[in-house]
Amino acid sequence: MKIEYQKPWFLKPKLSQPQTNVIINNNYTISLTFRVDKTYKKDNKIGFFGIPGKNFGISYDYEVDLFVFEYWTKKNDEDEKFHCHVYDCINDKALIKGLNITLTYDGHSYKLYNDFKLFDTIINSDPIVDDYVNEPIYLGCHNMDSLNDKHKCITEMDVYHFSVFSKSLDVKTIENLVTNHSYFLNSAEYDDNYCYYDLSNSSGDEFLLYDGVKDLTFLKKKNKMSSVGFEVIKDKLDAVGCGFCLAKWTQVTMHLHNGTTHSCHHPEPHKVGLEEIKNNPTALHNSKLKKQARKQMLSNERPKECQYCWNVEDNSSSFSDRVYKSSEPWSEPYYNEISKSDWRENYNPKYVEVSFSNTCNFKCAYCGPEYSSKWMEEINEHGAYNLSFTYNGIDRMVERNTKPYKQSEQNPYVDAFWEWFPELYGTLDTFRITGGEPLLSKDTWKVLDYIINTETPNKNLKLSINSNLGIPDELVDKLIDKLDKIIKEDKVKELIIFTSCEGFGKQAEYTRFGMDFNKLFHNIDKILTKLPRVTIVVMSTFNIFSIFSYEQLIKKIHKMKIKHFNTKRYWNSAIILDTSYLRHPPFLSFRILKDYITTDYFDRWIKYMKFNSTFRSLNFHKTQEKSDVGFSTQEIEKIIRLKDIFVSDMSKDINEFAQHKKDFYDFVNEYEKRRNYKCVEFYPELIQFIKNIENENKI
Numbered sequence: 257m258k259i260e261y262q263k264p265w266f267l268k269p270k271l272s273q274p275q276t277n278v279i280i281n282n283n284y285t286i287s288l289t290f291r292v293d294k295t296y297k298k299d300n301k302i303g304f305f306g307i308p309g310k311n312f313g314i315s316y317d318y319e320v321d322l323f324v325f326e327y328w329t330k331k332n333d334e335d336e337k338f339h340c341h342v343y344d345c346i347n348d349k350a351l352i353k354g355l356n357i358t359l360t361y362d363g364h365s366y367k368l369y370n371d372f373k374l375f376d377t378i379i380n381s382d383p384i385v386d387d388y389v390n391e392p393i394y395l396g397c398h399n400m401d402s403l404n405d406k407h408k409c410i411t412e413m414d415v416y417h418f419s420v421f422s423k424s425l426d427v428k429t430i431e432n433l434v435t436n437h438s439y440f441l442n443s444a445e446y447d448d449n450y451c452y453y454d455l456s457n458s459s460g461d462e463f464l465l466y467d468g469v470k471d472l473t474f475l476k477k478k479n480k481m482s483s484v485g486f487e488v489i490k491d492k493l494d495a496v497g498c499g500f501c502l503a504k505w506t507q508v509t510m511h512l513h514n515g516t517t518h519s520c521h522h523p524e525p526h527k528v529g530l531e532e533i534k535n536n537p538t539a540l541h542n543s544k545l546k547k548q549a550r551k552q553m554l555s556n557e558r559p560k561e562c563q564y565c566w567n568v569e570d571n572s573s574s575f576s577d578r579v580y581k582s583s584e585p586w587s588e589p590y591y592n593e594i595s596k597s598d599w600r601e602n603y604n605p606k607y608v609e610v611s612f613s614n615t616c617n618f619k620c621a622y623c624g625p626e627y628s629s630k631w632m633e634e635i636n637e638h639g640a641y642n643l644s645f646t647y648n649g650i651d652r653m654v655e656r657n658t659k660p661y662k663q664s665e666q667n668p669y670v671d672a673f674w675e676w677f678p679e680l681y682g683t684l685d686t687f688r689i690t691g692g693e694p695l696l697s698k699d700t701w702k703v704l705d706y707i708i709n710t711e712t713p714n715k716n717l718k719l720s721i722n723s724n725l726g727i728p729d730e731l732v733d734k735l736i737d738k739l740d741k742i743i744k745e746d747k748v749k750e751l752i753i754f755t756s757c758e759g760f761g762k763q764a765e766y767t768r769f770g771m772d773f774n775k776l777f778h779n780i781d782k783i784l785t786k787l788p789r790v791t792i793v794v795m796s797t798f799n800i801f802s803i804f805s806y807e808q809l810i811k812k813i814h815k816m817k818i819k820h821f822n823t824k825r826y827w828n829s830a831i832i833l834d835t836s837y838l839r840h841p842p843f844l845s846f847r848i849l850k851d852y853i854t855t856d857y858f859d860r861w862i863k864y865m866k867f868n869s870t871f872r873s874l875n876f877h878k879t880q881e882k883s884d885v886g887f888s889t890q891e892i893e894k895i896i897r898l899k900d901i902f903v904s905d906m907s908k909d910i911n912e913f914a915q916h917k918k919d920f921y922d923f924v925n926e927y928e929k930r931r932n933y934k935c936v937e938f939y940p941e942l943i944q945f946i947k948n949i950e951n952e953n954k955i
């Protein structure tokens with residue numbers, strides 16, 4: 257079997273097996289037969305098998321032409337200790353020819369064999385570091401996800417045999433077991449075997465290889481997103497203009513509750529004039545301002561409102577959202593028609609988000625009166641929060657004429673939407689209803705009825721609805737009823753419900769004021785049980801209040817993934833954790849904890865999620881099996897991003913977040929007065945943090 261460069265394989269036990277790494281036991285044997293051709297793509301130092309974190313495994317260092325075995329130990333309160341053993345008896349020529357390396361450990365000594373001949377014995381009784389406990393064993397690298405390129409040690413290689421035994425075996429037995437399949441099946445060591453892969457005749461084209469003999473484990477291929485496709489799209493966009501982005505035509509978020517619109521989330525929403533929508537309801541998307549931006553994009557200019565993307569393009573080597581959004585299936589196919597279009601023309605978007613009303617039964621700490629009527633009531637009664645700036649005041653809304661219409665008022669923007677919708681509906685790829693709480697808006701039900709009753713359904717539509725799922729039971733039942741009809745009559749291609757949660761239990765309820773955590777998960781369970789084709793995405797705006805209970809949330813979601821697994825969905829996971837991080841307001845950001853907590857939290861979650869990961873992308877159509885249910889690369893990478901931000905903050909000035917911390921302090925005190933929620937009762941973990949702020953500010 258061939259392992260490609262940057263696509264290592266890893267060993268994962270079946271869910272029914274203990275989810276720990278065999279090397280934490282004091283007795284085992286690992287045997288690998290492999291070959292690395294001189295033409296193969298590889299790093300300067302390459303890993304054959306390894307366990308991420310603090311490196312464990314065998315590798316070859318081309319810079320010094322030495323074969324290496326390394327591991328870390330930790331004894332009681334002593335510091336962690338790195339052990340590195342180098343050998344010149346295995347060289348480049350041996351790698352090209354192919355060899356078997358076997359490692360055994362009996363609790364007192366490691367023994368290393370080259371083609372079943374002992375070449376070293378290393379005495380060690382100290383326990384290895386905890387890092388290895390929940391990590392899989394990789395083949396073809398050491399530490400794929402390391403932030404330090406030198407620690408990754410990636411290689412292309414041929415693998416002929418890989419087996420792991422839960423016992424330190426003698427070399428004659430190992431040789432018989434590895435080289436003779438039928439000997440293995442009849443041997444006494446069969447029961448001690450954890451996995452046995454004879455890969456000499458496998459092409460490795462499969463994404464997944466089961467251990468067909470023991471049915472205990474499987475090998476998965478780790479896919480790295482290829483950037484080739486994005487480079488092609490970027491070239492195509494740049495050929496039209498340096499600021500050309502298809503999303504300016506294909507995507508829109510319309511806040512009908514206050515008459516504002518924007519293409520993607522990055523540019524600030526702008527108000528659409530009433531006179532604009534009077535004769536042209538599509539101005540909800542094709543506004544005068546947006547047409548000016550399109551004109552610039554077609555004339556090799558960069559519109560100012562898209563500064564978010566220009567920052568990424570000018571200050572990093574990453575692709576900006578201009579490239580990602582233009583590569584989407586709702587953008588890319590329209591490249592030709594859009595690039596040749598006249599900027600004055602109206603264009604029907606393919607990806608539409610719409611908010612009909614700000615009516616909401618919650619008032620989440622990070623939300624505000626623009627999106628929540630409950631927040632509006634509080635601000636009308638008590639005024640804005642007086643921090644170092646005015647938080648959640650309504651003056652700017654009054655100034656910009658963006659105060660939301662009340663649900664009871666006639667809203668001309670909603671009227672314009674309904675005038676346009678029959679024409680728009682047929683060409684939509686994705687339609688997502690947001691809020692406020694959409695299930696408290698009559699227009700949401702009108703959309704569902706429209707889809708149920710229309711005689712010309714858009715069967716390719718991907719329909720999504722946001723909901724806090726904290727609404728009365730009758731509304732949840734009504735939703736299930738309507739969606740059931742839509743699904744049974746095949747009216748749409750895909751259905752997703754987006755809900756939100758940023759922590760576990762009481763700690764989640766503090767931030768999302770109005771939430772009942774148990775009710776939320778009861779409703780999630782009910783929907784996934786009654787609607788087996790629906791996927792639920794839990795959007796998590798990770799914030800300062802998330803950190804102490806996030807692990808429990810991750811574990812809860814993993815359990816739900818397993819419980820509701822089926823093969824009927826368009827998305828292959830019943831429930832997805834989509835972690836973003838809160839930027840505004842900055843005083844609720846987790847970043848202000850930078851000198852208060854360590855990265856251990858993130859490390860634990862990443863480890864757990866990686867160990868319980870799935871190898872397929874979330875919308876991969878091919879059926880997967882229950883034992884393969886887990887977190888996707890995207891779900892895990894979003895947590896890794898949190899850690900990266902936190903790590904980079906740690907090297908910054910200690911006073912970096914001083915003002916935000918003081919604002920946090922003032923906010924939670926005012927929150928307590930207005931809502932009778934005492935922060936330290938929900939978060940005893942923050943008592944010292946709050947005391948520190950008092951000391952720093954001499955309060």
Ligand code: SF4
Binds near residue numbers: 503520523565581
């Ligand atoms: S260029 Fe960037 S900010 Fe502008 S519409 Fe495209 S994705 Fe959004």
Ligand code: SF4
Binds near residue numbers: 619620692724
């Ligand atoms: S549920 Fe949504 S709209 Fe309502 S307050 Fe929370 S974040 Fe805002």
